[in-house]
Each structure stands twice: as structure tokens, then as C-alpha cells.
Amino acid sequence: MAKILLRERLVPNIHILEVYSPDIARKCKPGQFVIIMPDEHGERIPLTIADWDRKKGSVTSVFMVVGTSTHKLSILKAGDEVPVFVGPLGRPSEIKKYGTVLCAGGCFGIAAIYPLARALKKAGNKVITVLDVKANYLLYWEDKLRAESDLLFISARDSFYDCKDYIPRTLKNIMKKESEIHRVHSIGCTYLMSTCSEATKPYGIKTIVSLNPIMVDGTGMCGACRVTVDGKTKFACVDGPDFDGHLVDWEELFSRRKSYFEDEIQSLCYWEKKEFP
Amino acid sequence: MTEKKEMAPELKEGLKAEFNKEWRKELRKSLPIKERTKLRRQKMPERKPEERNVDFDEVNLGLDARKAKKEARRCLDCANPQCVLGCPVGIDIPTFIKLIEIGDFAQSIQKMKETNSLPAICGRVCPQETQCEDLCTVKKATGTPVAIGNLERFIADYEMSQGDVYIPQITPPTGYKVAIIGAGPAGLTVAGELVKKGHKVTIFEALHVAGGVLAYGIPEFRLPKKTLQAEVDYLKRLGVELKTNFIVGLTATLEDLRNDGFDAFFIGTGAGLPNFMRVPGENLIGIYSANEYLTRVNLMKAYNFPEYDTPVFLGKRVAVLGGGNVAMDSVRTAKRLGAELAAIVYRRSRVEMPARVEEVHHAEEEGIEFHFLTTPTSYIGDEKHQVKAMECLRMELGEPDSSGRRRPIPIEGSEFIMDVDMVVVAIGNSPNPLIPQTTPQLKVGKWGNVEVDWDTMATSIEGVYAGGDIIRGGATVILAMGDARIAAAEMDKYLNTKKSKLQGTKSKKRRAK
Numbered sequence: 089m090a091k092i093l094l095r096e097r098l099v100p101n102i103h104i105l106e107v108y109s110p111d112i113a114r115k116c117k118p119g120q121f122v123i124i125m126p127d128e129h130g131e132r133i134p135l136t137i138a139d140w141d142r143k144k145g146s147v148t149s150v151f152m153v154v155g156t157s158t159h160k161l162s163i164l165k166a167g168d169e170v171p172v173f174v175g176p177l178g179r180p181s182e183i184k185k186y187g188t189v190l191c192a193g194g195c196f197g198i199a200a201i202y203p204l205a206r207a208l209k210k211a212g213n214k215v216i217t218v219l220d221v222k223a224n225y226l227l228y229w230e231d232k233l234r235a236e237s238d239l240l241f242i243s244a245r246d247s248f249y250d251c252k253d254y255i256p257r258t259l260k261n262i263m264k265k266e267s268e269i270h271r272v273h274s275i276g277c278t279y280l281m282s283t284c285s286e287a288t289k290p291y292g293i294k295t296i297v298s299l300n301p302i303m304v305d306g307t308g309m310c311g312a313c314r315v316t317v318d319g320k321t322k323f324a325c326v327d328g329p330d331f332d333g334h335l336v337d338w339e340e341l342f343s344r345r346k347s348y349f350e351d352e353i354q355s356l357c358y359w360e361k362k363e364f365p
Numbered sequence: 366m367t368e369k370k371e372m373a374p375e376l377k378e379g380l381k382a383e384f385n386k387e388w389r390k391e392l393r394k395s396l397p398i399k400e401r402t403k404l405r406r407q408k409m410p411e412r413k414p415e416e417r418n419v420d421f422d423e424v425n426l427g428l429d430a431r432k433a434k435k436e437a438r439r440c441l442d443c444a445n446p447q448c449v450l451g452c453p454v455g456i457d458i459p460t461f462i463k464l465i466e467i468g469d470f471a472q473s474i475q476k477m478k479e480t481n482s483l484p485a486i487c488g489r490v491c492p493q494e495t496q497c498e499d500l501c502t503v504k505k506a507t508g509t510p511v512a513i514g515n516l517e518r519f520i521a522d523y524e525m526s527q528g529d530v531y532i533p534q535i536t537p538p539t540g541y542k543v544a545i546i547g548a549g550p551a552g553l554t555v556a557g558e559l560v561k562k563g564h565k566v567t568i569f570e571a572l573h574v575a576g577g578v579l580a581y582g583i584p585e586f587r588l589p590k591k592t593l594q595a596e597v598d599y600l601k602r603l604g605v606e607l608k609t610n611f612i613v614g615l616t617a618t619l620e621d622l623r624n625d626g627f628d629a630f631f632i633g634t635g636a637g638l639p640n641f642m643r644v645p646g647e648n649l650i651g652i653y654s655a656n657e658y659l660t661r662v663n664l665m666k667a668y669n670f671p672e673y674d675t676p677v678f679l680g681k682r683v684a685v686l687g688g689g690n691v692a693m694d695s696v697r698t699a700k701r702l703g704a705e706l707a708a709i710v711y712r713r714s715r716v717e718m719p720a721r722v723e724e725v726h727h728a729e730e731e732g733i734e735f736h737f738l739t740t741p742t743s744y745i746g747d748e749k750h751q752v753k754a755m756e757c758l759r760m761e762l763g764e765p766d767s768s769g770r771r772r773p774i775p776i777e778g779s780e781f782i783m784d785v786d787m788v789v790v791a792i793g794n795s796p797n798p799l800i801p802q803t804t805p806q807l808k809v810g811k812w813g814n815v816e817v818d819w820d821t822m823a824t825s826i827e828g829v830y831a832g833g834d835i836i837r838g839g840a841t842v843i844l845a846m847g848d849a850r851i852a853a854a855e856m857d858k859y860l861n862t863k864k865s866k867l868q869g870t871k872s873k874k875r876r877a878k
Contacts, residue, residue: 090610111616125573131665131674156674172573174610304665304675307571307612307799309581309637310657314648321641321648326798340648343750347650351676358671 090173093146095164098228101153102196103162105135110145112137112175118203119181119298119330122147123306125172126160132172133157134303134325136275138199147173150199156355177306178329181296185212187270190262190293191237192255192284194220197276198229200298204273205236214238216262216269220255220280224248255280256287263291271296274333278341285333297333299324301344316340376455383460384444392463393442406509407436411727418700418731421585421668425489428512430470433519437466439503440511447500448513453847454554456480458497462516474524475531477517482557482600483550483846485525485592488518490583491843492721525595532602536563541860544569544627546613546800549577551633551833551845551852553597556605558853564860566605567627571612574664577635578834579842581664582656584694586701587724590663614803619829628863629828629856632815633849636794636834642686646744647790651678651752655691655791662698680787682706684755686741687791688718689839693728695789700731708734710741710783712760712773738762738773742780744788754784793839800835812838822852830856 094106112122121134135149153162164170181204189208193201198219209215217237221227223246234240243258244251253261263269272295274284281297288295301313301324308326315324316337322328372380383389410426411417417424428436440462448458457476464473477484493514501510524530541564545552548570560566574580575597579588601607613619619630639654641647658677661667665675683699685692688711700707709728711718714737718725729735738760745754759779762771801809808816808825815824815831822830832848834840 111611115616129666129673172610174571174573174612174616176615177612304657304660305572305581307637308797309639310660311639311641311654312657314641316648321643340750344648344650346749348676351670355671355674355676359674 089169089171092164092166092168092170094166095161095168097162098150099226102150102226102228103153104138104148104150104199105161105164106146106148107170107173108145109147109173112147112173113140113142113145116140116147116176117180118183118207120176120178121306121329122149122173122175123177123303124149124157124161124170126157126164126170128171130160130171131157132304132306134177134300134306134329136196136200136298136300136329137176138202140203147175148199150196152196155352156359159356159359174306178325179327181207181273181298181330183207183211188214188216188266188268190216190218190259190269190272192218192220192259192272192274192276192280194255194276194280197274197280197298198227198233200275201273202229202233202236204275205233208273209236209238216266217241218243218255218258218262220244220258220276222246254283256283259284259287263288263293269293274298278338278345281333282336282338282342285336285338289334295333296330297336298329299331299336299341300329301341302347315344372450373455376449380446380449380457380459383457384442388467389442389463392467396438398441401439401441402503402506404435404439406439406512407432407515409512409515414727414730414732417586418697421701423589424586424727425518427522428515428519430468430519430523433465433516433523434468436512436516437462440466441502443502447502448497448511451496451498451500453496453843454480454850456497456517458513461520462511462513465516465520470520470523471531473520475533477520478531478533480850481517481846482554483596484517485521485596486550486579486588487843487846488514488516488521489588489592490579491517492841494722496843522592525592530595530599530602533561535561535603538565539563539860541565541628541863542567542626543629543631543856543860544613544619544622545631545633546619547571547577547633547635547833547835548575548597548607548609549633549635549833549845550579550842551635551849552577552631553600554846554849555631555633555830555832555853555856557600557603558850559856560600560603560605562857564629564857568605568607569611569613569622570607570609572664573609575607575609577633581660582691582694584659584663584698586697587694612799614799619800619804629860630830631849631852631856632800632824632829632831632835633833633845634797634800634835635845636837636839637797638795638813639790640793640795641790642741642792644741644743646746646752649744649746649752650750651680651786652744652788652790653678655685655687655695655789656794658695658789659691659698662702668702677702678787679703680785682785683787683789684708684710684736684741684783684785685789685791686710687793688713688720689791689793690720690724692789692791693720693724693733695791696733697728697731699787699789700733704787706734706785707732708736710736710739710757712738712740713770714738714762717762717770736783740773740775741783741788745782751786752788753786754782755788757781757783794834796835796838814838820851821855822848823855828859
């Protein structure tokens with residue numbers, strides 16, 4: 089059992105979860121994830137690691153409330169325990185001095201891209217961060233990310249920012265302005281990552297995405313998370329989760345993520361009825 | 366299947382000593398061999414096919430004490446028991462059976478546990494018909510061997526039903542720490558052996574439940590999880606520490622564990638990498654690896670969805686590719702989850718199927734269809750990328766290949782379409798790559814298997830041993846346990862020589878708790 093140190097709502101529908109797990113905190117690197125199971129009847133789901141504190145022995149994740157598992161996570165309190173919190177899983181992101189790196193995050197990916205921006209900055213890169221939110225009240229961790237970025241942009245569909253761009257257009261604007269961008273990292277929902285990859289393709293800038301297919305064990309044992317990259321089947325949990333976004337078969341990923349769409353609705357209704365009769 | 370081999374001298378001695386005991390002599394005299402061979406084999410009671418193929422309760426019900434004693438009388442108590450040669454872990458089969466015959470079940474289970482820590486599991490999942498029972502003298506004489514496996518299961522279940530589990534004597538603590546990687550059949554066996562020798566044993570398991578393939582792979586109807594749990598609890602009572610949710614290689618490397626003070630290691634991480642056929646359309650929705658399908662159902666209890674959160678497809682027309690036990694488990698699971706068509710699709714013919722005869726027989730009784738000499742060449746999906754059909758090719762058998770089985774050859778122009786809405790690929794697994802990837806000095810073979818010295822199970826790194834599917838690729842539970850017994854004996858030897866080397870030196874301090 090792993091103990092919850094903190095669970096809070098950051099913005100509507102997005103929560104932060106800090107778990108006591110010294111072994112994972114000692115080992116984890118940017119780009120890796122954990123598998124969590126909220127209770128004994130729960131499903132094993134992957135969450136990208138957003139931060140850690142090696143001294144305190146804690147690992148932090150940020151998640152969006154979508155289905156049963158994330159609803160269950162969203163009502164946990166400090167001191168509660170979860171039966172599974174295992175990792176760090178997946179290959180860490182490659183961190184090198186590339187030159188200028190653009191980090192594009194949206195939704196839970198704003199947090200997930202944070203340790204990556206931090207590591208890239210530390211490795212001597214110029215880091216340009218782009219955060220995508222629908223509206224200003226959905227933005228979080230802006231200061232944290234600003235501290236690790238040379239430049240920070242926000243793309244939003246909101247009069248508050250006087251901006252109505254979705255992230256690919258913001259990326260294009262930056263790519264036009266900046267003389268040279270050597271690498272792009274994109275983390276967020278599948279749609280965000282696929283459109284970011286599409287936007288950078290004409291510029292020929294290597295774009296790394298952190299794929300989020302359905303997983304079960306997370307250790308390469310089941311193959312639920314298979315994705316096609318450059319025409320070859322890969323297991324996102326052990327071969328990824330980072331892949332070259334220009335080589336990913338996005339259509340397949342979109343469809344596979346929806347494999348259990350109806351079951352997920354049924355499961356959530358069942359849980360809500362039980363939890364809030 | 367069973368290799369002709371020599372019996373180890375210690376084993377031979379032990380068997381002989383038991384054989385020559387007075388009560389055994391008398392028991393042999395009490396009923397002549399001729400009479401014994403006339404006795405009919407006791408049938409394992411099982412649930413009716415139409416009753417069992419709709420739920421997940423166990424198919425075999427087990428012998429009762431009366432039947433077990435009757436069956437035990439069929440054993441001739443041979444002076445040179447061939448059955449023991451067929452057992453990868455070298456159980457003293459005649460002694461445990463004769464103890465059943467005289468009704469001393471407590472002694473019988475003790476005898477069993479000297480060599481086998483997991484009898485309730487082995488009694489259920491070992492392929493006895495190709496091992497001990499295949500070499501049984503009664504089989505040679507009458508065609509029907511003593512039901513050794515059923516008796517093994519009986520004695521283990523009997524003990525559990527009594528609620529009082531026998532705890533063998535444990536050697537005083539040696540102070541040595543042993544790390545076992547993977548709580549599958551091999552790892553659990555090594556743990557049981559080494560904890561009895563007084564070593565401090567910790568098992569590291571990646572999943573949240575111990576058992577490995579016994580937990581995620583073998584279905585409830587063949588091995589109830591409460592039986593597995595009882596065997597794991599027994600090891601815990603012996604003093605084994607179990608660390609679940611800990612992935613050696615990622616959560617900590619083998620080297621980290623060495624630095625944490627572990628003195629010897631056993632890698633039993635199994636064959637956890639599912640093979641696919643690499644034919645077009647294999648990533649369509651509704652196509653599972655057997656590992657995923659069985660894990661969802663067994664480990665995550667998807668058959669109780671939505672009470673449990675993990676869903677699984679309830680295919681109406683299900684094809685399972687492969688002819689092994691995993692394929693049988695998958696197809697029978699699909700039937701239980703409501704498939705109208707649950708079919709095995711196998712590229713060879715019936716005789717080449719590696720599955721146990723009993724499993725094939727049970728599957729047939731339950732209404733499973735068999736499509737032999739057939740292989741898929743591609744999958745066809747609907748507009749939602751859900752599989753709706755597979756294109757297949759008929760095969761014929763050619764010359765035997767390296768496995769000794771006749772090689773399937775495609776018949777040109779024999780393509781046909783089979784309508785399916787779910788497919789399970791059960792064509793085998795490769796060794797789990799996590800430990801090899803994160804342990805640079807570890808020597809690995811060309812299939813990704815950890816290389817060992819087969820006499821000692823020692824790997825290329827000192828103090829590190831391995832056994833089971835990580836060295837064999839996909840094999841059986843009992844072979845893994847056989848490897849484990851060899852490894853455990855060698856690890857004990859290794860630790861003891863280490864001890865004598867360390868005596869009188871500073872490092873003694875470290876060992877003192």
C-alpha cells in the first residue's frame with residue numbers, strides 16, 4: 089500500500105496527487121510514469137510523473153478526472169492508501185543539449201512537461217514553453233514553468249489572454265519568429281500531441297510525444313498499449329512512452345484509446361450510483 | 366517429453382530407506398501386485414460441462430479420502446520407482462502415496478513438502494501424464510497409470526481443509542539475505558527452499574499479487590486463487606517477506622539490491638513478453654494477446670465488471686490462435702464470458718498440440734470448436750477499427766522441424782474468411798527483458814533468455830541464479846520449479862562457502878542483525 093500525502097484540485101477537473109514512495113522518488117526521471125490502482129476493485133492506470141522530492145520520498149502526478157479510476161483518485165485524502173503505486177515505468181526522456189527546445193503541454197500535460205523543461209534547462213538548452221488552456225481559470229503551475237523557461241507562451245481560447253489560438257497555431261507563430269528550434273516536446277491529450285506533430289512536420293523539427301494508450305501491467309507483459317510507429321508495432325510502456333510524433337500512427341492510437349468507451353460509461357455510472365445513492 | 370536420466374544418489378538413498386521400512390514391507394504383502402493391478406483408476410469428479418462453462422468455479426472437484434485411499438492401493442510400491450525419475454522436483458512419490466493408503470495424511474503431506482512447497486498448485490497444473498504418470502509401472506502393465514497428480518492434489522487440499530498447516534523445521538538464521546525476483550512458480554519454490562535453510566528471503570514482485578502466471582494467467586476454473594493464496598500464505602508463515610509493486614530493474618536495479626546487503630539472487634521473471642504474428646491488422650480493437658486477455662479476467666477480475674473496474678470484451682465469435690495450455694485457458698474463458706463461437710485456430714493438427722490432453726478434452730466437452738491446419742494471414746476491421754473478420758489460409762503438414770513436429774505448409778489458394786469479433790493471440794511468450802536490459806553484465810542468449818550453467822542454474826554474475834521461463838522461454842510450471850530446486854540447493858551451497866570465507870573477518874558484523 090502507498091500512502092497519499094496530498095490530493096488537491098488544482099483547477100476544475102484537474103487534480104494533483106502526491107504519494108509517499110521513496111523507492112520511486114529515488115529512481116524516477118523526466119518522461120517516466122507510474123501505474124496506480126485506486127482501490128482493490130480498481131483498474132491499473134498510468135500517470136506521468138510530474139515532480140518528485142527525493143528527500144521527502146514523494147512522487148507527484150497531475151491527472152484529469154475522466155472515468156471511474158480518476159474519479160476515485162479525485163476523492164482521496166491525505167493519509168489514504170492505494171494498493172498499487174508502482175514504477176518508475178517507461179524509458180526516461182532523452183535529455184541532451186540540443187540548443188533551443190520547445191515544450192508544449194496541455195491539460196495534465198502542463199504538469200507532465202514540467203520536469204522535462206527543468207531537465208532540459210539544466211542541460212543548457214534554451215527552453216521555450218507553450219501552455220495550452222481553454223480559458224484562464226484552467227491554467228496552473230504557470231510560475232513553476234516560467235522559472236524553468238526562457239520564454240513562456242500561453243495559447244487559449246479566451247478573451248482574458250486576448251487570444252483564440254489552439255496550440256498548433258501558437259507553435260507555428262513561434263517557429264516562424266524564432267530563428268532555430270532544434271526539438272519539440274509535446275505532452276497532453278492525444279489530440280494535442282497529434283496536432284502539434286502535424287504543425288512541426290513541415291518545419292522538419294524532431295517532435296517527441298509522450299503517448300498515453302490504455303495499459304494494464306505497464307511492464308511489457310500484456311501488449312494492451314501497442315502503437316504503430318514507423319510501421320512497426322511498439323509497446324508504449326517499455327519501448328516508450330516517448331516516440332517521434334511524425335512517425336506515430338495517430339488514427340490507430342485514437343481508435344485504440346476508445347476501445348472500452350461504452351464500458352467506461354457503464355463503469356462510471358455504476359460507481360456513481362454506489363458512491364452517491 | 367520425459368528425458369531418460371539417472372537418479373541422483375541422495376534421492377536414491379532416500380527412496381531406498383523409505384522402501385525398506387517395516388510398515389512398507391507389510392503393506393506390500395497385504396495386497397499382492399496382481400490384485401493391485403486389477404483395481405480400476407478412480408475417476409476425478411468434475412462438474413458437468415454445461416454447468417461449468419458458464420461460470421469460473423473449479424472444473425475438477427478433487428478426490429475424497431475414500432477414493433484417494435482406493436487409488437493409492439493401485440500403486441505397486443516398486444523397488445525402483447520410475448515415476449520419481451519423471452518428476453522435475455524429485456518428489457518421493459511411492460512414500461507419499463503409501464502414506465495415503467494407510468490413511469496417514471499428515472505424514473504424507475510432510476513427505477511431500479520435503480521436496481515440493483506448492484503441492485496444491487502442482488497437483489492441479491502439472492502435466493503428470495507426460496511426467497511421473499507416463500513412467501508409472503501400472504501404466505506399463507495395464508495402460509492406466511496411478512493418478513499421482515490427483516493424489517498430490519488430494520493430500521494438499523486435505524491439509525488446507527484441516528485448517529492446520531504443517532510448518533517444517535527451519536534452520537537457525539544464517540544472517541544471509543536472498544533476493545528473489547519474481548513471485549511466480551520458480552521464485553516461490555526457491556523462497557520456500559531457502560527460508561527453510563535459515564536464510565532471510567525477500568521476494569520482489571512487479572504486480573500487486575504474488576503468483577506470477579499462477580495469478581494472472583491460469584484461470585480460476587483451473588486453479589482457484591484461494592488455493593494460490595494459501596500456498597503464498599504458507600511461505601509467509603515460514604518467514605518469507607513479500608514485496609509486491611516492486612520492479613527489479615526499475616524500482617531498484619539488481620546492483621542496488623546488492624548494495625542494500627543482499628548476498629544472493631534468483632531471477633525468476635518469466636516469459637512476460639507476448640509474441641504476436643505480425644500480420645496486417647493485428648492492432649485492431651478486439652485483438653488481444655493471451656497475456657492481456659487472461660490478466661484482465663484473472664488478475665483484474667474483469668468477469669465481475671462493473672463490480673471490478675477493469676473491462677474486457679465479451680466476444681460473441683472468438684478465435685484463439687495457438688494450441689497450448691494458454692490457448693485452452695483463453696478459449697474456455699471466452700466461452701464462459703458468453704461467446705457463441707469459441708474456437709481454437711491452430712496451424713498444425715490435433716496430435717501436434719502442446720496442450721495437456723485433459724485440457725483439450727475439457728475444452729471439447731465445454732463446446733469449444735477446433736479448427737486445425739489453419740492460420741490467419743490478415744485481419745479485417747469495421748469503420749471503428751474493430752476486428753470483424755480474419756482471412757485464413759489452410760495448411761498441410763510437411764517434414765518434421767527442429768521441434769520434432771511436422772512443419773505446417775500453406776496450401777496455395779486456400780484463403781477463406783472467418784467472421785470473428787474477438788481474437789486472442791496465444792502463440793507463446795518471450796523472456797521478460799527488464800532484468801537483462803538493466804543488468805549489463807548478465808549474459809543473455811539470442812532469444813533474450815538469461816544464460817545459465819544448467820547443472821547449477823548459475824548465471825554469468827557471481828551469486829546470481831536464474832530459472833523457469835526466463836531461461837527457457839515459454840515452458841511449464843513444474844519445469845520452473847525443477848530449475849528452482851536446483852538453484853536453491855546451489856545458492857545454499859554458495860552462501861555456506863561464503864560464510865566460511867567470511868568467518869573471523871569484519872564482514873561478520875554486517876551479517877549480525
